[in-house]
Amino acid sequence: MSGISNITKSNYKIAIIGLGYVGLPLLNLSTKYFNVVGYDKNPYRIDSLKKLKDYNKQIGISDLKKLNKKKIISSDINILKGCNIYIVTVPTPVNIRNQPDLKLVKNAFNTILKFLKKDDLIILESTVYPGATVEISKKIIEKNTNFILNKNFYLGYSPERINPGDKKNNIKNVTKVISASNKKSLNIVKNFYSTFIKNLHVAESIEIAESSKIIENIQRDVNIALINELTFLFKKMNIPMKQILEASRTKWNFLDFRPGLVGGHCIGIDPYYLAYQAKRIGAKSDLILAGRNINNLMINKVSSDIIKSIKKTKLSINAKILFLGLTFKENCPDFRNSKNIILFQSLLKKYKHIHAHDPYLNNSLKIEYKENILKKLTDLKQYDFIILAVKHNQYKTLYKKISDIPVYDMKYFFKNSSFYL
Ligand SMILES: NC(=O)c1ccc[n+]([C@@H]2O[C@H](COP(=O)([O-])OP(=O)(O)OC[C@H]3O[C@@H](n4cnc5c(N)ncnc54)[C@H](O)[C@@H]3O)[C@@H](O)[C@H]2O)c1
Structure with missing residues (x-):
């Protein structure tokens, strides 16, 4: 040099x-x-x-x-x-x-x-x-x-x-x-x-650059955790979170975070890196770890909420269910640390007739879930209940085809879904 x-x-x-x-x-x-x-x-x-x-x-x-x-x-x-x-x-x-x-x-x-x-x-x-x-x-x-x-x-x-x-x-x-x-x-x-x-x-300095990256993802994780906690608090009060957020968002400085599962290899991982370093130097990272815990517990909470919603529509464990989206986020083929896969697995234990669809499905997932995979989005009328887990662009036009079927919409993606997270 x-x-x-x-x-x-x-x-x-x-x-x-x-x-x-x-x-x-x-x-x-x-x-x-x-x-x-x-x-x-x-x-x-x-x-x-x-x-x-x-x-x-x-x-x-x-x-x-x-x-x-x-x-x-x-x-x-x-x-x-x-x-x-x-x-x-x-x-x-x-x-x-x-x-x-x-x-x-x-x-x-x-x-x-x-x-x-x-x-x-x-x-x-x-x-x-x-x-x-x-x-x-x-x-x-x-x-x-x-x-x-x-x-x-x-x-x-x-x-x-x-x-x-x-x-x-x-x-x-x-x-x-x-x-x-x-x-x-x-x-x-x-x-x-x-x-x-x-x-x-x-x-x-190098340390400033390292810190800047890690707090970008911690900020997202903690904010999502707050919205996740509020979502289930308001569910208990029967006040719909989707509408609450629509109203709050009209304030100029309200931060636009939505509830959801935090998967992947960045937002759900990076907070642990800073928490580890905090422990090494004897500093606190309580809020950071509280956010992580809240987000990790979301799979169980969402799973129970979906089961409750299916019951509300008077469907039994024999209901035919379609689960849309297994990647950890939309429009990319990344299944690493996908909480949607874990959610699907937990529902698979309860419902016999549940199929998953994802436009980016890879061979190993196709082999693992063989008979529980829907390869093409045809014959949707066979389903009694749909769970929208990932807002892939491909699902945008789906709403017209499934308007008669109750949907549990985890992403606030469709206009008139029967249930929202
Ligand atoms: N994917 C994202 O969206 C994203 C965004 C911002 C930051 N990051 C960060 O960037 C880093 C890389 O992430 P990624 O998503 O590109 O990972 P990746 O898994 O897509 O790719 C990493 C590649 O590195 C290879 N590899 C691993 N160890 C190696 C070694 N010792 N020598 C040579 N090759 C090796 C692997 O075989 C793999 O192909 C991570 O720290 C991640 O947190 C990722």
Whole structure:
């Protein structure tokens, strides 16, 4: 990095490590401007990308063809030879005790270690608790080499904000927070991202950038928890939450959160990262964890409420029920940590004739729920009751076809559903 802050195709080779929801679009975009390679340790992922299949449905065939033509994706670590910038975009889940599981990030840093040269830069994009980027680099890089941060190697942290399934807010037009371990490396980080991202926000330190990402998701989680608690409180009073929110939303500064299940790998996970760090330093995170607990208990509450609603329509356990949507959120094929699947499983124990539909269903789910899967949205009149769990665009026009059937609408999606969460 010796003083060069202008990255060109000839003076820098950039690696993206982890080609999932975050890494692949970044590779696809940055390769248009820079000399970039993509490494994923999962050969199955690389194989399917080579067969022009992105199972996350983020990159189209023509872009995949271009990536393959350039021969820049591989599950062989040797593709990282000669790189000067390593961007890490691997998952950061929690373990069964809801503690941060940084195994994959550490694994990626250990891979980088094999190739790291003097003056190289590592940028982490994965969501972590404040302090983790420097902590991991010290544990892995400084401990195993004679390199010292900001003397022989540099760090950057830039959290990702992509929202798969969202066509409006995309990687190019969403403001990206960037940070680095010193001025020199910040110039490189800025130079890289500003080439293809319109707006950057420079955070004053790596810890500020790490914290900014984590509180974005904690703010959502806690607010959803509040609305979830209020929803069941008002259900007891027989006051419909949907209408309450419609009225409250007319105030200019009312925050527009809806009740629901919090699944996926960000909102329901990241609060545990900060709570873990809070515990380590002897600070409190009571509200953060209370929000998590409320949201975790929602599956049971929603399940009981659905069962109550089915009973209200005088249907028995022999009722024919259709469950719409199994992904953790709308319009994307992401089933990771989907609470909708767990909700469906719990209803499956009670009702014999329940089918699930999802436009993004993958083979393993099709195999797991074989006879309980509806492949095409035809013959809907056979159902006595419908549960709308995910507001996939494909369901928008459904309402006319099912207007005679009672619907439990978890998403306030249809205008005149019989029951709302
Ligand atoms: N998906 C999102 O919408 C989103 C949004 C913002 C932030 N994030 C954060 O970004 C990070 C990545 O999430 P994602 O959704 O892209 O994950 P993902 O599961 O879609 O992809 C991660 C990829 O990394 C690969 N991988 C794992 N360990 C590796 C290693 N050591 N070396 C090489 N490859 C490795 C996996 O095989 C996988 O293909 C997480 O910290 C997540 O919280 C995700």
